[in-house]
Amino acid sequence: MSASGCDTSGLKPVDEAIAELLARVPALPPVEHVTLSDALGRVLAESLDAPFPVPAWDNSAMDGYALRAADLSADGGWLPLAGRIAAGDAADQQLPAGHAVRIFTGAPLPPGADTVVAQEDCQVEADRVHLPGVTPGAHVRRQGEEVKAGEAVLQAGKRLRPQEIGLLASFGVARVAVYRRLRIGLLSSGNELREPGEALAPGQIYNSNRYCLLSVLRSLGMEVHDYEILVDELAASRDALALAASEWDMLITSGGVSVGEEDHLKQAIRELGELHMWRLAIQPGKPLAFGEVNGKPWIGLPGNPAAALITSLVVARPFLLSAQGCTEVLPKPLRLTAGFAWRKPNNRRQYLRARLEQVDGEMRVCLHPRQGSAMLTSASWAEGLAIVERNRTLEAGEVVEYLPFSELLG
Structure with missing residues (x-):
């Protein structure tokens, strides 16, 4: 490895890195x-089977008139009315032969009825209604047509x-029943x-990573404890990591994982646990690292703000969601037309910061x-x-x- 850290040999491909992280959940x-x-946003811990059918009974899909289709000629005609049924009413009485009943959306069909006609297609006079020719079963929501009793509805991990x-x-x-929120200790490294x-002061910058990553983690439903900035010293880094590992489910840091003489996190990790992976074939974000501190998983994100954001969404997110109990953790890219040359x-x-724009009448x-x-302005755009x-x-x-980003955040 070159001292500058600019060589690209031995970089782990992104998909392999994600697979390795998922194997260590x-x-x-x-x-x-x-x-x-x-x-909202919690992960289901127990699967749900339907305790009853949906709909629970045959009901009307619209406001209108319920009848037995066989009681009407093909060309339609008049039928006497035998009452009305609104949503929330019981429909225990048999529909009299040769009659219709006024019915409202969601109301149960009375026994014997099998068809509903929309009210705008009907003409009412006193206690009778004129109906057009009907198709048997029209505008009826059948019992169990959405979900049958005992059918799987939601799977654990959703x-x-x-x-x-x-x-x-x-x-x-x-x-x-849901899994307890994953508890993350978040630390930022850098004397600057x-x-x-x-x-x-000269040479200092504001800690944007703390607030960007805190927002990412909370958008994923995690509970986050935000620690003070880590001093760029081996002993201080080691002590802070040991304390965080004793208090939280896993640790995430930003900065301190490059090859500079002031980057001490990797050595602190080696002394407290194990460094499983370092340096990915990804741009931005090559110096991402993964390991464990006193038995707790640790992800070391790059210090550059855009690199920290992108690697948190692309590499860390699947691991975090899987550790939270999610079963579907990999995002599904869209295949679209490029409006640029590379x-x-x-x-x-x-991973290039991009958005959809209309070019020559096509979204590209x-x-x-x-x-x-380091550029968050492009990520915001x-x-x-x-x-x-x-x-x-x-x-x-x-x-x-x-x-x-809508596929990656929240």
Whole structure:
């Protein structure tokens, strides 16, 4: 390895690195039960089978008139009305032969009825209704047509979105079994770092990684403890890591994992545990590291802000979600048309800050002109990441993989 750290030999491919991290996922957190109002973003710990069919009974799909289709001629005609049924009413009485009943959306069909006609297609006079010719079974939601009793509805490992929470509520579930939130100790390394609001001396910068990564982790549903800035000293790094490992499920640091003389984290990790992986074939973010501290997983993210953000979303995210109990952790890139050319092959997979823009009447993936690993302005401009594979070039108009931030955050 060169002293400058600029050589690219021995870099682990991104997919291999993610697979290695996933192979080392620790035991899942304990299970707890929370109310549905507190379940958003939590990971389901127990599968759910439908306790009853949905719909639970045949019901009307719209406001109109329910009848027995055989009681009406092909051309339609008049039928006397035998009452009305609203949503929430019981429908215990048999529909009299040759009659119709006024019915409302969601109301149960009375025994004997098999068809509903929309009210706008009907004409009412006193106690009778004129109906057009009907198709048997029209506008009826059949019992169990969405879900049958006993059918699998939600599998353990599902991260709960609003639609899953609504589905749980529809089955009367008031409290749901979820995995306890993963508890992360977050540390930033660098003597040059200062907190927003403090005055900067020459050579100092504000600690953007602390707040960017804190937001990423919380968007993934993690509980995060934010430690003070690590001093660039071996003993201080070792002590801080040991303390954090004694208090939290896993550790994430930013900075301190490059090859500089002031980067002490890797040595502290070796003294406290084991360094499993270092240096990936990814741009930005080559100096990412992974290991363990006193038996707790540790991910060392790069110090450059854009590199820290991108590697947290691309490499760390699948590991964190899997450790939280999620079963689907790998994002699904879109294959879209490139609105840019990339003519310089690189032996690292590149994640380029990009967004969709309309070019010649077509939505294309377009790049920000500045892709430096320290530049968060381009990440803020972007809506996702364009992926250029190792040793590949790309011409405008070719297909490129695109990862929207909406697929990576939350």
